Amino acid sequence: MCFRIFFVRVGDQQTVSIITCNPFPTFYFLPLQKEIVVTQQPSYAKESFDLSFELFPPKTAESEAMLWQTVDELMGFEPTLITCTYGAGGSTQTKTLEVLDGVLSRYPSVAVASHLTCVGRTKDQLREYLQEAQQRGVTSIVALRGDPPQGETTFNPVANGLHYAVELVALIKEEFPEFRILVAGYPETHQEAVSPEEDLKHLKEKCNAGGDTIVTQLFYDNSDFFRFRDRCSSIGITKPIIPGLMPVTNFKQIKRIATLCKARLPNSFTQALEKAGDDADAQFEAGVDYASKQAEELLSDGVPGMHLYVLNKSPAAIRVLEQVGMTRP
Numbered sequence: 534m535c536f537r538i539f540f541v542r543v544g545d546q547q548t549v550s551i552i553t554c555n556p557f558p559t560f561y562f563l564p565l566q567k568e569i570v571v572t573q574q575p576s577y578a579k580e581s582f583d584l585s586f587e588l589f590p591p592k593t594a595e596s597e598a599m600l601w602q603t604v605d606e607l608m609g610f611e612p613t614l615i616t617c618t619y620g621a622g623g624s625t626q627t628k629t630l631e632v633l634d635g636v637l638s639r640y641p642s643v644a645v646a647s648h649l650t651c652v653g654r655t656k657d658q659l660r661e662y663l664q665e666a667q668q669r670g671v672t673s674i675v676a677l678r679g680d681p682p683q684g685e686t687t688f689n690p691v692a693n694g695l696h697y698a699v700e701l702v703a704l705i706k707e708e709f710p711e712f713r714i715l716v717a718g719y720p721e722t723h724q725e726a727v728s729p730e731e732d733l734k735h736l737k738e739k740c741n742a743g744g745d746t747i748v749t750q751l752f753y754d755n756s757d758f759f760r761f762r763d764r765c766s767s768i769g770i771t772k773p774i775i776p777g778l779m780p781v782t783n784f785k786q787i788k789r790i791a792t793l794c795k796a797r798l799p800n801s802f803t804q805a806l807e808k809a810g811d812d813a814d815a816q817f818e819a820g821v822d823y824a825s826k827q828a829e830e831l832l833s834d835g836v837p838g839m840h841l842y843v844l845n846k847s848p849a850a851i852r853v854l855e856q857v858g859m860t861r862p
């Protein structure tokens with residue numbers, strides 16, 4: 534007697550039908566509670582390569598439409614992780630999980646990560662958020678402290694809140710051990726750090742507390758990344774370090790980047806953009822060209838992954854990925 538098992542979808546309900554085909558075919562329909570979906574998690578192993586894209590919650594119906602178009606276009610590159618920011622630049626915090634829900638309902642097998650900051654939340658509120666994230670199928674958290682409010686230079690936690698990202702990492706590890714935890718690293722040193730050495734020491738504390746992977750702040754000079762990685766290794770940080778890249782495609786962005794995260798833009802790059810003058814297409818090309826060279830060098834160095842800050846738009850990311858030889862199947 535031979536058995537064949539078919540998974541059949543009827544309307545919204547998935548059924549399993551077992552057919553015994555010898556001697557007589559028999560059909561059994563067994564309703565399943567839940568669709569079985571195998572989620573691919575990024576491994577960031579030396580021998581593999583994991584691509585991730587960072588989205589942010591859209592504010593208008595128009596920008597939401599662009600977000601989903603972007604996701605559809607980028608999914609062809611088979612990312613293993615999609616992340617969504619939380620409260621960045623004053624954006625709404627509640628929409629993060631809705632965006633990730635949307636990604637999961639379109640692409641159930643991709644792993645999704647919610648960024649989460651300590652800004653304005655008590656420990657109990659952070660726990661509630663983590664619980665909800667887990668229920669919605671989020672498997673990773675980018676655990677962050679967050680920035681001080683605009684105009685302030687120091688971060689002050691709310692009563693019963695957390696002061697540093699390391700405390701959030703420890704809380705997740707202790708109470709939600711199923712989550713994979715990503716933490717932020719700064720190749721050019723965090724703006725508030727007392728010194729590069731202290732900053733790195735605190736990064737190591739985040740890894741020791743449970744951080745699985747380090748995703749870097751965007752940078753435009755690969756030598757900053759390589760030096761950072763060497764310095765991490767010299768103090769015993771062994772977690773994978775994933776470079777964060779954001780193609781700059783116009784002058785306006787440069788100003789924003791310089792103010793927000795103080796990333797240094799090498800002269801060769803600003804000169805290439807200046808040469809493009811007011812021509813928006815030429816500025817775009819200069820930005821894509823620069824980011825592609827950056828990505829190419831990182832890839833040939835054997836980085837275990839790459840995190841693209843795509844800003845909910847796909848054209849620059851697509852061009853960069855194609856230029857480095859990644860194709861959409």
Ligand code: FAD
Nearest residue numbers: 618619621648677678679697698717723725726732735750
């Ligand atoms: P921490 O690791 O806590 O470090 C903050 C500062 O405190 C550093 O200067 C560090 O050296 C110092 N420090 C750390 N621990 C200690 C200690 N125990 N004692 C004394 N000093 C200490 N922001 C958002 O609002 N939303 C987002 O979604 C978001 N996503 C991001 C994603 C990535 C990949 C990155 C790189 C940044 C992101 N940010 C986001 C920005 C981030 O919130 C800011 O850079 C913030 O200022 C620092 O967060 P952190 O998690 O690195 O903080």
